[in-house]
Amino acid sequence: MRIPLLHHKRWLHSIPFVFLALTLVLSACNQDSGNGSATGTAKTPATATASGIQLGPQPCPAAVQAAAHWNAVVGTSGAKTVEGVICGYLMGISTLQAVVKVSNSGAKFLLDIGVYTAITSTKPVRIFALSGLLQGDVSISNYNTLLTEQVDPNSSQNKGLPPAEQLVDLYREFKWSDRAGTLVPIAFSGLYPDLSRYQAEFEQQEVNMGQGFQQWRLSATTTAQNFAEYILKWAPGTPTTVLSGGGTHDARAVVLIKNPAAGGATIKLSLSRLELNTNGGIWEVTDVAANGMALTSPQNVQQLTSPVQVTGSNSAFARMPATITIFDHDRSGIGQAAVTQAIAAAKSTFSASVPYVSSFQSGTQEGIVALYVYTGSHVIVGAVLVKVLLSS
Structure with missing residues (x-):
């Protein structure tokens, strides 16, 4: 039984800033990003052109x-059958591609x-x-990328639960790469409130329709305050x-956020509206920084x-305890290392090897590498966050 989280469902909407977004899509189509467990069976170069390209899912011919029609193309037989097809301009060229969904009655929910x-x-x-997406589904984003959703049965919120109670919690994004000749996994730039484009697009739809309790996402300051409360664990307001x-x-x-209870510690947040939509686009935190702190490696949206x-530096909070934590797609810590010793030794730079264990073993997932500095009472006074793509 499929029980998806309400705030993680798919959203398909039209956007009035199509020409701006189209420019971004076309420039993105020629940027390569990593390799995943997905397979491509042909090297078919695509040259981006504005001619005839529309954003989001399109009617199939x-x-x-x-x-x-696709049963013969896919070669289904026995328990496998095509359950649906959607079309879109996934390759950045003015001809459509088809996304074919195949279900297997012999392996229920895959x-x-x-x-x-x-x-x-x-x-x-x-x-x-x-293949093998548990309770899976697929859509085409308003950025002309492929979005998938599925259950991660071994995640922090699903492990140990019976299948009927497990929730869809793993969202992945794939973009065409001319170099690879296939779609490759990419990371969404958002750190908060959403870790994936799938989640962000659904929440945008909720806001557009005036539903739920998500209208606070239209305020950059409220989004920053919620980040401070729910991610940094600072007091509300x-x-x-x-x-x-x-x-x-x-x-x-x-936006600068300040914690009076921690000696006036300040952290700088950079935010952007989803797909840079200035006509009611929701805000996403895309960068978290503090003066005197830096992560020099890994790089933003790097595959790890x-x-x-x-590696990084911390000259602002010398001799204070600090940790590096790797968070997975559910914001669960799956790897951690202390950097207290380097700081106590009065070194402004540090280097640490941080192992992690991914609950998802069939490809990549969205994640975060965070550097936190704490007071003696374990209140965060400094933070640097980098969005990454975690390999299994």
Whole structure:
């Protein structure tokens, strides 16, 4: 039985800033990012062009829109059958690709995915595949990337629960790479409130419809205060100072949050609206920094394997305890190392090898590498967060 989290469902909406977003999509189509466990079966280069490209899911051509049409293409037999197909401009060219969903009655709740190009030809070419997504589903984002959802049965919120009580909690994103000739896993830039584009797009829909309790996401300062409360564990109503942006028609903002209970410790947050939509786009925290602290490695949205070599500096909070923590897609700590000794030795730079154990062993997942500095009472006074892609 599938019981997805309410705030993690899929969202498909139209956006009035299509030309701005289209520019971003096309520039992104030529950027390569990492390798995952997904497979591509053809090297089909795609050159980005603005001609005829639309954002988000598109109607499939009539000749190929029926699921039955794809049974012969996919080669289903026995327990496997095509349950649906969606189309979109996933390769950044002005011809559509088809995303085919294949279910298996012999392996209940498992979904296979195939992405095809040349879809109206007699022999469509498969360019990407994923298999065995537990309670899985797939969609095309408003950024023309492929979004998947599934249950991670070994995650912190699902492990030990019977299958009927497990929740969909793993969201992944894939983008076309000319170099790889397939779709490759990428990381969403958001650190908070959403770790994935899938979650962010659903929450944007909730806000657009005036539903739920998510209207606070339209305020950069409230989003910053909630970050302080729920991520840093500071008291509610943290004092904020807007350093730049954050207005109704601004796409970005820089907000300073201050903790009076921790000696006036301040942390700087950079935020941006989802897909830079200034017409009601929700805010996402995309960078967390503190004066005198830095992480020089890993880089933002870098794909990592265990152990992670973390380097940085901390000249602002010398002789105070500090930790490096690796968080997974559920914001659960899956790896940690103390850097207290380097700081106590009055060194402004540090290096630590941080192993982690991923609950998801079939590919990559969104994650965070965090450097935290604490007071003696374990209150965070300094923080640097970097968004990463964690390999299994």
